[in-house]
Amino acid sequence: MRSIVIVGCTSGIGKALAEELLRRGNKVGGAARNEGVLREMEKVHKGRFTGEVLDIRDRDQVPVKMEALVDRLGGMDVCVVSSSITGQNPDLEWETERNVLETNVLGYAETLVWAAHYFETQSRGHLIGITSLAKYLGGKNPSYPASKAFEGRYLDGLRFRLEKKGITVTEIMPGFVKTPMTADREKMFWAISVEKAAHCIVKAMEKKKRKAVISARWKPFYFILPHLPYWILKKIL
Ligand SMILES: NC(=O)c1ccc[n+]([C@@H]2O[C@H](COP(=O)([O-])OP(=O)(O)OC[C@H]3O[C@@H](n4cnc5c(N)ncnc54)[C@H](OP(=O)(O)O)[C@@H]3O)[C@@H](O)[C@H]2O)c1
Helix, strand or coil, X not given: CCEEEXXXXXXXXXXXXXXXXXXXXXXXXXXXXXXXXXXXXXXXXXXXXXXXXXXXXXXXXXXHHHHHHHHHHCCCCEEEECCCCXXXXXXXXXXXXXXXXHHHHHHHHHHHHHHHHHHHHHCCEEEEEECCHHHHCCCCCCHHHHHHHHHHHHHHHHHHHHHHHCEEEEEEEECCECCXXXXXXXXXXXXXXXXXXXXXXXXXXXXXXXXXXXXXXXXXXXXXXXXXXXXXXXXXX
């Protein structure tokens, strides 16, 4: 039985992953803003799930809340950072852009750094970040794909530092997954369920992969997308 922390566990991929890991007999500590969902998960998985209300944009709160969560969980073997937001922003309003960047860049990185220090102190651990294949695409809402590119590069940098200390760093790059985040999307193909996404993440976790594209059928896009010419991007975005 491992102690696994999931930041962004109240919805979509993070919630399905928490449930899959609990089904497999692990203890899970979950952090996110939605206290109602956290308390409900504590009730359903009594004694094996513990929740901490955390808004990763509240930067002085990240270390405090993560420490409290890991203390209650009794340690941390794996930390998954799934928290991110997106949103339509046709008028390119700065408030919307800033919110995405504060969450997906600053909050996400601060959470990774806290976990990296924790794992360095105990000389073992597995850090997992969920990014996206969208990081290769630019797009009409620039902050989201740009933030995902940042997250991927940040994980690459942490891997250089942590791997030689025996700590694994995994980047999970989903294609489309049916979650509240994508609920209002009109065009989606090869979209998988959250259960399937959770299953793929557990497989990557067990194999200690450095990078995993989920589901497997999206793998060719990992090689193709970074090289697409602008005229094709204009047609598909
Ligand atoms: N769905 C897809 O097709 C898809 C594709 C590629 C990549 N991804 C990535 O997969 C990850 C999960 O996305 P999802 O589709 O499962 O989205 P989701 O259902 O909207 O879940 C997002 C999670 O992030 C948490 N979160 C958002 N803002 C937060 C904040 N300020 N502080 C703490 N937690 C926060 C949310 O919890 P609270 O609201 O309770 O805070 C929720 O648990 C994201 O990194 C996303 O970029 C998704």
